[in-house]
Amino acid sequence: MNIYVLQAFLDGVLMGGIYALAALGLSLIFGVLKITNFAHGAMMTMGMYAVYAISVGMGIGPYAALPLAMAMMFGLGFLIQRVLINSIDHAPAYNQLLLTLGVAYILENVLLMVFTPNYRTLTVDAFQKAIHIGPLTVAPARLIMFAVVLAVTAGFYMLLYKTRVGRSIRASAQDEEGARLMGIHVKRIRAAAFGLGAVCTGIAGGLLTPVMSIYPTLGESFQLKCFVIAVLGGMGNLWGAFLSGIFIGVIESLSGYFLGGTWSEMLIYGAFILILLVRPTGIFGRGNRRES
Amino acid sequence: MKMKKWGRLVLLAALSFILAGCGGEDSQTIRIGSVHPLTGSMAYEGQAIVNAQQIAVDRVNSEGGINGKPLELVESDSLGTSSGAANAALKLTNSGVAALTGTYTSSSAQVVSRTAEKAGIPLVVTVASSDNLLSNGYRYTFRIQPSVSVFSRNFLEYFDYFKTDGMETVALIYENSNYGTGIAEYIAEHIEEIGLEVVGMISYPATAATLSAEVTRLEAMNPDLLVPIGYYADQTLLMKEILERDIHFGRIVGCANGAFSDVKFLETYGTQVDGIYDINYRYNPNSEETQYMLEAYREAYGEEIPVHAVYGYQSIMVLADAMERCDDPEDPGQLRDALAQTELHSHVLPQGVIRFDETGENINSAGVLVEIRDGRHVVVYPEEYADDRNE
Numbered sequence: 001m002n003i004y005v006l007q008a009f010l011d012g013v014l015m016g017g018i019y020a021l022a023a024l025g026l027s028l029i030f031g032v033l034k035i036t037n038f039a040h041g042a043m044m045t046m047g048m049y050a051v052y053a054i055s056v057g058m059g060i061g062p063y064a065a066l067p068l069a070m071a072m073m074f075g076l077g078f079l080i081q082r083v084l085i086n087s088i089d090h091a092p093a094y095n096q097l098l099l100t101l102g103v104a105y106i107l108e109n110v111l112l113m114v115f116t117p118n119y120r121t122l123t124v125d126a127f128q129k130a131i132h133i134g135p136l137t138v139a140p141a142r143l144i145m146f147a148v149v150l151a152v153t154a155g156f157y158m159l160l161y162k163t164r165v166g167r168s169i170r171a172s173a174q175d176e177e178g179a180r181l182m183g184i185h186v187k188r189i190r191a192a193a194f195g196l197g198a199v200c201t202g203i204a205g206g207l208l209t210p211v212m213s214i215y216p217t218l219g220e221s222f223q224l225k226c227f228v229i230a231v232l233g234g235m236g237n238l239w240g241a242f243l244s245g246i247f248i249g250v251i252e253s254l255s256g257y258f259l260g261g262t263w264s265e266m267l268i269y270g271a272f273i274l275i276l277l278v279r280p281t282g283i284f285g286r287g288n289r290r291e292s
Numbered sequence: 293m294k295m296k297k298w299g300r301l302v303l304l305a306a307l308s309f310i311l312a313g314c315g316g317e318d319s320q321t322i323r324i325g326s327v328h329p330l331t332g333s334m335a336y337e338g339q340a341i342v343n344a345q346q347i348a349v350d351r352v353n354s355e356g357g358i359n360g361k362p363l364e365l366v367e368s369d370s371l372g373t374s375s376g377a378a379n380a381a382l383k384l385t386n387s388g389v390a391a392l393t394g395t396y397t398s399s400s401a402q403v404v405s406r407t408a409e410k411a412g413i414p415l416v417v418t419v420a421s422s423d424n425l426l427s428n429g430y431r432y433t434f435r436i437q438p439s440v441s442v443f444s445r446n447f448l449e450y451f452d453y454f455k456t457d458g459m460e461t462v463a464l465i466y467e468n469s470n471y472g473t474g475i476a477e478y479i480a481e482h483i484e485e486i487g488l489e490v491v492g493m494i495s496y497p498a499t500a501a502t503l504s505a506e507v508t509r510l511e512a513m514n515p516d517l518l519v520p521i522g523y524y525a526d527q528t529l530l531m532k533e534i535l536e537r538d539i540h541f542g543r544i545v546g547c548a549n550g551a552f553s554d555v556k557f558l559e560t561y562g563t564q565v566d567g568i569y570d571i572n573y574r575y576n577p578n579s580e581e582t583q584y585m586l587e588a589y590r591e592a593y594g595e596e597i598p599v600h601a602v603y604g605y606q607s608i609m610v611l612a613d614a615m616e617r618c619d620d621p622e623d624p625g626q627l628r629d630a631l632a633q634t635e636l637h638s639h640v641l642p643q644g645v646i647r648f649d650e651t652g653e654n655i656n657s658a659g660v661l662v663e664i665r666d667g668r669h670v671v672v673y674p675e676e677y678a679d680d681r682n683e
Contacts, residue, residue, distance in 0.1 A: 004512040011504040117335040119524055121532075121560045130537045139536045211536075212501070213528045213560075221499040256505030261496025262468045264505075 003135045008257035009250060014142045016249020017149035018204050022222060023229035024153065024241045025200025031236030032173045032193035035085070035096045041223030042104040043198050047073050047205030048214045049111055052120055055209075062122055063144065066206045070199050077198025081191040104223075111216035119213045127210060145207040152203055153242050156196075160238065169193055173236065228272045232282045240284030247283070321364035322357070322621055324349070324611060325384030327394035327404055328418070328604075329372035338396050341418050341604035342367055344597055345393065347588045348608035358615045363608070374399045381407040390615075390622045391416065393607045396600075398422030398470065405433045413624045414631055416607045419600050421548065422470060426651040432624075434631050434648050436610060436641070437573070437603045438657040440471065443548045444478035446571050447519075450661040451486055453673040454545050454569045456516065463492035463515035465506060465530065467522035472498075475521050475547050491515050498526045507533045516542035520549060527551035528560065535564055546570040553662055553669065555596050563667040573599040574660040574671060575640045577679045581609075582640040606640055642677035 022044055029037045037043075050072050054065035080103060088095055127141040160166035171179040172189045180186050205219075212218075229248050233240030248268055255267045275283060326345055329338035345365055353362040366389055368380035377400035381392060385407060392408050392415040395401045401420035408415035409430040417425070417435040421443070426435060438446070462483055466472035473495065480490050492513045494506050507530065510518060518541040520530055528551050534541075544567075546552040552570035575582045575597075585605050589597040597605075614630035615621035636646040644656040661673040671678040 002512075004508050007508045008505045011502070011508065015502050015504070112331070112335070119528065119556065121528065123560065128532075128536050137537050141536075208501075211532065213525050213532075215525060218525075221501055225501075252502070253505040256496070256503070257509045260494040260509075261500050261503065261506055264500075265497060 005254070005257065007136050008253045010136055010138065011142075012250035012253025013246055014138070014146050014249070015253065016246035017146045018208060018245075019222075019225055019229055019249055020242045020245020021149045021152060021200050021207075022204040023226040023233065023245050024156065024238060025197035025204075026226045027230040027233060027236055027238070027241040028156075028200070029194055029197035030230065032169055033081070033085070033190055035093065035100065036227065037194075037197065038097060038101040038223065039080070039104040039107060040100075040197075040201060040226050041219030041221070042107040043073070043077070043219070044201040044205040044222050045111060045214070045216060045219035046076065046107055047198075047202030048209045048212075048218070049115060049120075049216075050202065051206035051209045052122060052214060053115075055122060062206065062210050066148075066203065069206050070202050073198045073202030074195040076195075078191045078195035080198075081194035082187075085194065086187065086191065104219075108216050108219075115216065117216060119215050121213045122210050139211070141210050145211075148203065148207055152200070153238070156200075157238060159196075165189075165192070225268070228268065232272065232275060233284045234282040237282075237284055240282065243284055244282070319364075319388075321362050322615065323364045323366050323387075323389045324608065325381070325387075325389035325392045326365055326367045327370045327377055327380045327384065327392060327400070328367070328396050329376075329400075330367065330369040331371060334372040334396060337598070337600065338370070338372070340598045340601040341396060343593055344585070344589060344601040344604035345418075345608050347585060347592060348605045348612075351584065351588070352608065352612045358612060358621050361621075363612065365608075370395055370400050370404075372397065372400070374403045376400075378403045378407060380404075385411040385413055389413065390624065391611050391627060393418055393604075393611070395420055398425060401425055405430055408432045411624075412628075414611075414628045416611055416631070418603045418607045423474065426653050430652070432628055434610075434634075434652040434654075436606055436646065436654045436657065438659050439653070440474040440548075441478060442657055443571060443659050444475050444482075446659045446661075447475075447479055447545075447547045448482055448486060450571060450673050453661055454543060454663075456543050459516040459542060460487075460489060461491045461513075461515045462488045462517040462519060463494070463510055463513050464490070464519045464521070465494045465496070465510065466520070467498040467526055468495040469498065471548070472521045476519070479519060479547065488517065496522075496526070498523050500526055500529070502533075503530050504533050506530075507537065507539065510534075510541070511537070511539050514541075518542075518544045520544065520546050520552075523550040524554060524556075528557065531557075531561065531565060535561070544568045546572070548572055548659065552664070553599050555598065558664065558667055558669070561667075565664050566666065568664045569672070570662050570664075571659045572662060573602060574642045574662065574677065575599070575602045576642045576677050577671070578676065579638070579640055581638060585640055602640060606646075609639060610634060610636060610646060642671075642674065 026037055026040050050069035051062050051065045054068050055062045128139050130137040130139045168184045168189050172186050176186055229244045230241055233244035251268055252264045255264045326342055328341050329335055349363045349365045368384050370377035370380050377395050381404040394404050396419050398420045401417055405415055409432050415433045419437050421440045423440050464476045466476040527549055549570045551557045552568055553572040613636050617630045618626045639646055642660045643658045647655055649655045660671050660677050662669045663672045
């Protein structure tokens, strides 16, 4: 195979990891709360600015800023769920959807006011100079990005399947009433799930901060991609979201290589529609048994 | 600083409400409307134009205004959308402004141009580059800035000043809207006339989250000349990925590039981007008026004037010049005729006399060729507009 194609494939996998992580948050929120979070892209931008502000304000590197940014994002997500979404718990789904859309606009405009529309760029030169791996080149920042994505996904898996909290989350996702009867504090679990979803966006956004210029409306371009990935992976399916993210990243990169970025979006959404027609539960979805 | 800005915004909003209500018939000032994006994703760019306009207004007033009557700039937020621009323009024309200026994007300029024509009020376009803006046969629209085809023509005209020995192949990478595609297609169509072979044309959406595949593709094409055309965020992303992978192209020359001629771009990359060229907006550094403008902008806003905002300053000066030649500067018909007869020798632009053709186009408009040298912008061509930064 042409070495450049291999390079494009590698870049696609690495970028796909970021999409996967952000989509995982969306999938988790959908799994537990049964709502599509349209503030997901804006929350991701919030995560970027959190890392940017902490990094510049405290004079530390973006990776060192990440834990604090994660804590802030968890708090933000927890609050949004507890104060806003929770209070219209029994409203029709479209109202909850519009509510998250409203949250998106509010977050974006808060960023506009605080940080102005100016473009911001972090420079961490040491991590940005590409190293050579055989005939391929890759910046350490992108390898770190992927390593963190893997670790976080594995961490989420452990949390969901090996801990008491995880069991509570899964129980609430499967049968809210049953979980409540079993003594699970469902309201708190729902807020925690939203908080964890926000943490995913915070990490994904934070990891992108060293490799992008950020501005307040940046998240919009990630919103729809996350949605596509979460659906392809089967909403609520952790590893499905992960694999779909890589899949979309590779499609984007290879089509960008062969045809240019204008075609990438067309192919991503083309593939999405096609898969929905052939397999409505997504490539990795197990069907809708649990939700019916 | 932040509080001051908010205070000003609130005051402005209040003011525009009051003014909108009372009509400008016997006001004490000559009012000029300004339609630019002041909120939304283009707020930074729009605000800079308005800031530059205010400096021009202050200058005219400090010299006694027009026949003793001071100018007043009335801002209205276009929100960066066509519908927002239409509302803003309508509000301003209803409140009785003598002229309109605007708008930063071509789609907004189209609708404001129509409003101005209907109301019979002159519009001086600050920034909007679309070629077909002046093709409607309107009589009231005038444009100072170089259009898409002027920039593209300049690119080919200045070729001798950025070519390297043995330059044979060229690849273009451009954002896929009207602006990027328009310039890229024009250059691709005509560059073979000067002996270059186009080996690749790659378009991408300005909202792209990554351009690494496109950069890999460019690496594979290995062109002697790379021509990037796009907005600030996507072009910084492109350069970031080129620098990250340490790929070297024979030469990189932008055309009306949203990043390369921006001061922020240099603040981010410093000398890492030395050797990049761009054909873009600029001022004439040898004009006394330019020195005044640079100085005044720095003093008022604490930063260098962004190059696109220069056209905001000039729009007011062109209007002031035409008003001086009117018996009644607030008569829109008279003002239009005076604008059409403009013959402005003293101005801040890197071009000859400012004069409009019958469609309202500034016939001598031109961009300049800028090189990034030691982390600074240096004008390479035309030589008469080179800065004193040049050796």
